[in-house]
Amino acid sequence: MTFLNVVEIESALSGLAKTYPSVTQLITLPNTTAEGRTSHALLIGTGQGCPQAGVLIISGTHAREWGGPDICINFAADLLEAYTGNTGLAYGGTSYTAAQIKSIVERVDVIVFPDINPDGRHYSQNTYAMWRKNRNPASSGSQASKIGVDVNRNYDFLWDFNTTFDPGAQAGGTLASTNPADDLFHGIAPFSEAETKNVRWLFEQYPHIGWFMDIHSYGGDILHAWGDDTNQTNDPDKNFTNAAWNGKRGLPNDAYGEYIGTCDLAAAASAGNAVSAAIAGVRGENYAVAQAFFLPSWGSTYPTSGASDDWANSRYYADPSLTKVRGYCMEFNRVKTFFPSWADMELIILDVDAGLVRFCLRAVPVLSMPSWWCRVRDWYEAIWHRVFPPELWGPYGPWERVRRAVESIVIPIVRPFIRSFRERR
Amino acid sequence: MDDKIQPADSNQSQRKEENPPDLYAARITGSRETLARLMQTVQLDVGCRHPEVEANPDRTASLLVYATKERIRELEAANYKVETLENVSELGRQRQKEVGQGDRFEGGSVAPRGLGQKGNYRKGGSAS
Numbered sequence: 130m131t132f133l134n135v136v137e138i139e140s141a142l143s144g145l146a147k148t149y150p151s152v153t154q155l156i157t158l159p160n161t162t163a164e165g166r167t168s169h170a171l172l173i174g175t176g177q178g179c180p181q182a183g184v185l186i187i188s189g190t191h192a193r194e195w196g197g198p199d200i201c202i203n204f205a206a207d208l209l210e211a212y213t214g215n216t217g218l219a220y221g222g223t224s225y226t227a228a229q230i231k232s233i234v235e236r237v238d239v240i241v242f243p244d245i246n247p248d249g250r251h252y253s254q255n256t257y258a259m260w261r262k263n264r265n266p267a268s269s270g271s272q273a274s275k276i277g278v279d280v281n282r283n284y285d286f287l288w289d290f291n292t293t294f295d296p297g298a299q300a301g302g303t304l305a306s307t308n309p310a311d312d313l314f315h316g317i318a319p320f321s322e323a324e325t326k327n328v329r330w331l332f333e334q335y336p337h338i339g340w341f342m343d344i345h346s347y348g349g350d351i352l353h354a355w356g357d358d359t360n361q362t363n364d365p366d367k368n369f370t371n372a373a374w375n376g377k378r379g380l381p382n383d384a385y386g387e388y389i390g391t392c393d394l395a396a397a398a399s400a401g402n403a404v405s406a407a408i409a410g411v412r413g414e415n416y417a418v419a420q421a422f423f424l425p426s427w428g429s430t431y432p433t434s435g436a437s438d439d440w441a442n443s444r445y446y447a448d449p450s451l452t453k454v455r456g457y458c459m460e461f462n463r464v465k466t467f468f469p470s471w472a473d474m475e476l477i478i479l480d481v482d483a484g485l486v487r488f489c490l491r492a493v494p495v496l497s498m499p500s501w502w503c504r505v506r507d508w509y510e511a512i513w514h515r516v517f518p519p520e521l522w523g524p525y526g527p528w529e530r531v532r533r534a535v536e537s538i539v540i541p542i543v544r545p546f547i548r549s550f551r552e553r554r
Numbered sequence: 555m556d557d558k559i560q561p562a563d564s565n566q567s568q569r570k571e572e573n574p575p576d577l578y579a580a581r582i583t584g585s586r587e588t589l590a591r592l593m594q595t596v597q598l599d600v601g602c603r604h605p606e607v608e609a610n611p612d613r614t615a616s617l618l619v620y621a622t623k624e625r626i627r628e629l630e631a632a633n634y635k636v637e638t639l640e641n642v643s644e645l646g647r648q649r650q651k652e653v654g655q656g657d658r659f660e661g662g663s664v665a666p667r668g669l670g671q672k673g674n675y676r677k678g679g680s681a682s
Contacts, residue, residue, distance in 0.1 A: 131654045143662025191602060195649070207668030217675035224675035254653045258646020259577050259620065281603075303603065312599060345602045352603070424604045429590070431604050458603065465579075465606055465618055467642070468649040478669055 131471055133199050134254060135166070135247040138189075141202045142171045142243070149209045151175070152234060159330055160323035162248045163265040168327055170242035171205055172335075178236030179503035182492040183338035183452070185331055186485060187242045190280045190324070190437070192249025192260045193467045194346040196474050200461065201243035201344065204482045208234065208489075220483035221411035225490070233489045236497065240331060240338070245324045246280050258468065261312045263324055268309040268317060275309035278316040281343070282306075282433070284328075284440035285319035287357055287369050287378065294357070294434065298379025303431040315435050328437065332444065332454075340400075340492045341441040341456040342485065349416045349463030351405055351484075353397040354389055354442040354456065356421035356433040361386030362394060370447055379432035381422075388446075397455055400491045404459075407487035408480045414463055416484070421458060459484070575622045576643035583616045583635045592617075592634065 133141065146155035154172040161167050174181070186204070188197025211218040212234040217226045233239065244250060248264035262277030269275035282305040287293040290305050298304055305315040320326050332338055354360070358378050361367065367374060368388045377385045389397075401418035408416050421438065424431050433439070441456030461481050462469060469477060517526035577599070582589065592598075593605065599620040600606065606618040620642060621629070629636045659666060 131652045132649075134654045134657075136657050137654050137659055140657050140659035140662050140664075141666045144659045144665035147662055148665035193646070194602060202666055203668045203670070205668075206666045207670040207672075210668055211670070211672050214672055216672040219671040219673065219675050220669075224671075226675055226677055229677075253646075254650055257574065258650060259643060303600070303605070306597070311597065313597075347602065348604065348606060350604070421603070424607060429586075429607070433603065436603075460602055460604075465601070466645070468645050470649070471652045475669060482668070482670060 130475065132195050132254070132474070133202060135244060135251045138198050138202060138244045138247070139169055141206075142169045142241075145171055145202075145205055145209060149173075149213060152209065152212065156240070156331070156334075158242075158327040160326040162246075162323050163263065163267070164248040164251075166247045168242070168245065168247060168324075170240055170331060172238055172240050173205060173208055173234060174238040175235045176238070177500070178494065179498045179500045180494050181337060181503075182237045182340070182494050183240065183335050184237055184340040184342075184489050184492045185240045185242065185328075185335070185338045185441075186342045186344065186488075187245050187328060187437070188344035189244035189246050189250055190343060191345060192246055192253040192262065193258060195250070195253070195468060196346060196461065196477055197344040198243040198250070199474060200478050200481045200485075201241050203478050204485045205239075205241045205243075207482060208239065208486070218486060220479040220486075223407050223410035223483040223487075225486050229490055230486075232493045233486070236494060237489055237492045238335060238337065239489055240335060242328070242331065245328060249277070249280075262314065263322060265316075265322060267321075268314070270309075272310075277309075277314070278322050279305070279313050280322055280324045281345075281437055282313055282315035282435040283319065283322050283325045284435045284437050286435055286440040286443050288315060288319040288435040290315070290434035293369075293375050294379040294432065295377055295383075298432050303433055304379065305434045319435065325437075332441070337452055339452050339454055340488065341438065341454050342488055343437045343456070343458045344481070345458060345460050346467060347462040347465055348460035349414065350458075350460040351401045351416050351418045352421035352438065352458040352460070353401050353418070354393070354421065354439065355387040356436050356439045356458075357387055358422060358432065359386040359430075360389050360394055360420055360422075362389060362391045364388060368446060369443055379430075381430045393453070393455075397457075400455060400488070401457060403491060404457075404484040404488050408484040411480045411483045412476065414480050416459075416463070457488075575624070576641050577620045577622060578626060579639035579642050580619050580621050580626050580629075581616045581637040581639060582619060582629065583610065583614055583637070585613075586615055588634070589615055589617050592629075 146153045156170040158168040188201050211230045246263050253260040262279050265278050266276050306313040359381050365388045374385050405416045405418050438456035438458045441454045444451045445453040608616045
């Protein structure tokens with residue numbers, strides 16, 4: 130076996146869709162890359178769940194991090210083969226029962242987008258192996274040194290880092306760059322790149338996606354929210370949408386921390402730990418679970434702007450009518466190299482795929498309703514939206530307006546009491 | 555340490571040509587303050603998302619970076635303690651030989667098989 134080239138990744142997706150037509154759908158992404166490539170994703174699921182959960186797994190963002198797409202293709206093939214064969218699945222010492230595989234495929238839409246940056250991968254695998262970005266020449270001025278955008282700095286999360294972050298947050302060199310010659314060049318605008326537009330399109334087309342994993346290498350880390358600043362659970366006003374905190378983000382131990390709900394924070398770490406345990410069970414590789422803002426091995430801070438996991442997490446916080454997403458960035462391979470041998474890569478595939486199955490199991494809804502319930506709910510929502518058009522009333526109709534009006538009166542009254550209660554404790 | 559190093563992307567120059575100079579992995583060792591100051595003044599290629607930093611028993615730390623020979627010489631000239639490791643560009647060229655040629659899945663006529671073991675497993679890991 131060898132690493133998959135970009136043609137093989139697309140063929141593999143097509144082959145899986147043809148072989149398992151009743152449980153898959155080949156999704157053609159609408160935005161072609163700078164070099165004219167059309168990307169595909171594969172949806173795995175029977176759509177029988179009520180409610181139906183959604184998981185999106187992407188990889189291949191950074192061209193030189195070769196193994197990600199291979200991990201995803203193997204994962205999709207394993208899941209489909211086990212489900213249709215009504216078997217369980219084992220990776221070294223980590224195993225899953227047939228019932229667990231069945232629960233994933235029947236109650237979760239698993240969308241695998243294995244190679245979001247095929248231009249970059251092709252260039253890395255054939256020309257300059259250490260290439261990181263995509264191959265968009267738009268900002269290059271015809272200079273080879275200035276081709277490409279770092280796809281994982283192009284998402285719309287605090288993208289304009291010169292405005293939104295403290296100047297001191299640049300120190301670690303991980304935030305982003307406005308210089309097209311830099312490896313961290315963030316593009317000319319958020320979502321300026323076909324690759325990020327395609328990921329956004331998947332979230333829009335499949336609004337029930339509630340779990341997101343972006344696979345990178347290397348390090349052996351599972352990183353969760355947030356990546357721009359320290360987490361805090363006390364003050365919802367300190368958040369990425371609040372322009373009053375522009376110029377103050379990205380430094381630890383100061384007045385600003387990014388708000389995350391207490392339950393969200395606990396859930397983010399808990400799911401990360403479950404994935405890490407599944408990986409460790411394969412052959413003992415210990416992946417660290419950490420907030421993305423912190424460097425796991427050193428305790429220092431390294432903020433990022435425009436990263437996929439933060440953007441996925443931010444969608445709900447910016448618009449509570451959207452599905453809450455738990456977004457992660459996994460850095461596979463504890464050996465510090467972008468280019469493991471294929472023999473080593475096969476071991477890594479087993480590690481990570483064991484973690485991905487566990488990740489999907491986390492997405493399986495705890496409660497399952499009869500399917501007629503979902504049909505009734507859909508009819509009710511359709512009627513509700515006809516009576517109260519969302520474009521006029523918002524997604525929740527008049528109740529959202531009533532709730533906001535009540536909140537605007539009650540919260541300012543209650544907040545000082547809560548604050549003084551906390552201080553007394 | 556002095557600051558003779560250009561505060562720009564360490565690897566810009568190598569990509570100005572069609573055949574850029576090779577990149578080497580390099581381990582820079584110093585105090586936390588030294589490494590923090592280095593990262594403040596020079597944008598280094600430190601990998602994917604986080605710099606890889608290892609604490610040493612003597613309370614120093616080592617930072618893994620990717621740089622050209624020219625950049626490594628600049629770092630050494632600025633009195634940073636740099637250990638040059640493997641030529642990662644050469645490693646990449648070797649690994650390019652381990653990339654598939656053609657299309658083993660014949661345009662989608664053949665489906666890939668996963669590497670996981672299929673069988674009847676019980677919760678807890680044993681096969682039945």
